[in-house]
Amino acid sequence: MTDASHDQLARVIRQHAGRLAASLMHVTGGDFATAEDLVQDAVLAALRHWPAEGIPERPDAWLFTVARRRGLDALRREANYRTKLAQVRWPVQPGPDERLRLIFTCCHPALPRPAQIALTLRVVCGLTTAQIARAFLTSEATVARRISRAKRKITDAGIPYRIPGDDQLAARLTEVLTVIYLLFNEGYLSTAGTARSRDLTEDAEWLAGLLHGLMPNEPEVAGLLALIRLHRARAGGRFDPAGGLVLLEHQDRSRWDREAIADATRLLTGAARRRRPGPYQLQAAIVACHAEAERWQDTDWEQIVLLYDMLLHLAPSPVTRLHRAIAVRYATGPREALAELDALAGELRDYHLYHATRAELLRRLGRPGEARAADRRALELTANPAEQALLRQRAGLGS
Structure with missing residues (x-):
């Protein structure tokens, strides 16, 4: 076949x-x-x-x-x-809300997050236990236990097969969106850096599209679908022929899917009309700023910094502050960006992208010794072969 x-x-x-x-x-x-x-x-x-x-x-x-x-x-x-x-x-x-009930049942907050993801893939997407295990690089027995415990929990806890009421819908929808977002992230950049037996990013986009079709008036659903679609639209430029990661600055933008980018932009525009901004809409808007620029030099970094400010207001996190600092580097300069990074040293000391970003800024500021130390720390903290190869190349550390 x-x-x-x-x-x-x-x-x-x-x-x-x-x-x-x-x-x-x-x-x-x-x-x-x-x-x-x-x-x-x-x-x-x-x-x-x-x-x-x-x-x-x-x-x-x-x-x-x-x-x-x-x-x-x-x-x-x-x-x-x-x-x-x-x-x-x-x-x-079944009525149009039947699969929606199914999704909310699979993503019930009483279930552990790994079980929510496994159950959603199995029940809503139809994946087998073996397929889920291969996709997440774990054993079939582990996946089977997660699914079995989740089903038992649904029965024992009397988790209802229904859409939450209006008073619970916002919180429960956030849970559903988080499951789809985590599924996308798992496929977008595997922690093992290996080819997947299934494309989890495609499953995530399909789920987000299904949810958008069932809940067309929810702007955050449209925002998540736009975010996934924008990332997938750039997939053609993310890796070189040998499978190595290519930084955004050096990607061949002619390989991006412009039709998908335009479609995602339309989704974002429609969501914005509802005047209920949320984290997924803002993340998608940031990616759209990159995707719509014809060249790296055309990127609107000031707009990206502003969008990160809005995102931090709605969903503050040290990782978002890190990404904002990267945008500050291009909008204002490496010295200002490094000052923002230094303020995150305690919270992100075990995060490899923090040290990789810091290494780049230190090189720009003429501090090569400190940059090499930061690169080495980043290498210690990532198990992804593609990321490791890129870090070694940038730092001139060899293989």
Whole structure:
């Protein structure tokens, strides 16, 4: 099976798995664990049959038929439940909020964050345990335990399969967006620096797009989708032919996806009209400043510093202050940027990008000895081979 066929297979399963799970939740009387097991049985069957037999004309109906059959086989002793399953015919057309309920259930704050991510990938995106394990470079047993504990927690804690009320929606939506954002970050720059068996950034963009379609009036949802889309639009320039990282300053901007950049900009513009700015919108606006500049020299650094000031007001963090200091370097100068970095020494002493940034500023200020020491500290703090190679190259440390 070709790579293109595998990609198509993944897209088809991802498109239909969430709807199937939402439909089966009605059939199982809200039994989340059973519905999820039935979906996984159907997905595994598809992965066995479709590569050889081809994707059926109605993949949704095929998946549902398999899930229904497996449910009947597993639950023959429960006559009432069997009757319910036997009476159901595909297509079951869940309302537009059914997958939204599914996402909020998977991302419930009572579940640990790793379990939220694993459950979302499995139930909403249709990934198997093996696929999730490969994507996160961990064992299948670890992923299986996370999913099993999450399902048990949902049952034991009585976590409802519903969209939160208005009084809880903002906080719970923040949790959902955080899960998608962390998923994107994990795929965007793997801590191991290796090729992924699945593109987690694509899964994150799909989830953000699904959420935006279900909640089109939420500006932060649009902001997160725009942020992911802008980053993915520049993916073609991030690595050289040998797989090494290419700094933004040196990227070939002709390889960027201008159509995706324009689409993300439209999303941001629509979100801004609602006059409810948030961290994801502001992060996306900062990336848009880079993406819309035709050349590195055209970057509007003053605007970027202003956007970071707004972001710090809404969501203060030392890492955001670090990124603001980088923008200050180009807007004002390296001396002013270094003064801002020095104020972060205590909070970011174990963060490799802090030391890498400091090394660059020290070199610009003619302090090569201190710069080399900062580079070495940055190297000690990152396990990413691509980042390590870039740091060695910049510092002239060799391999």
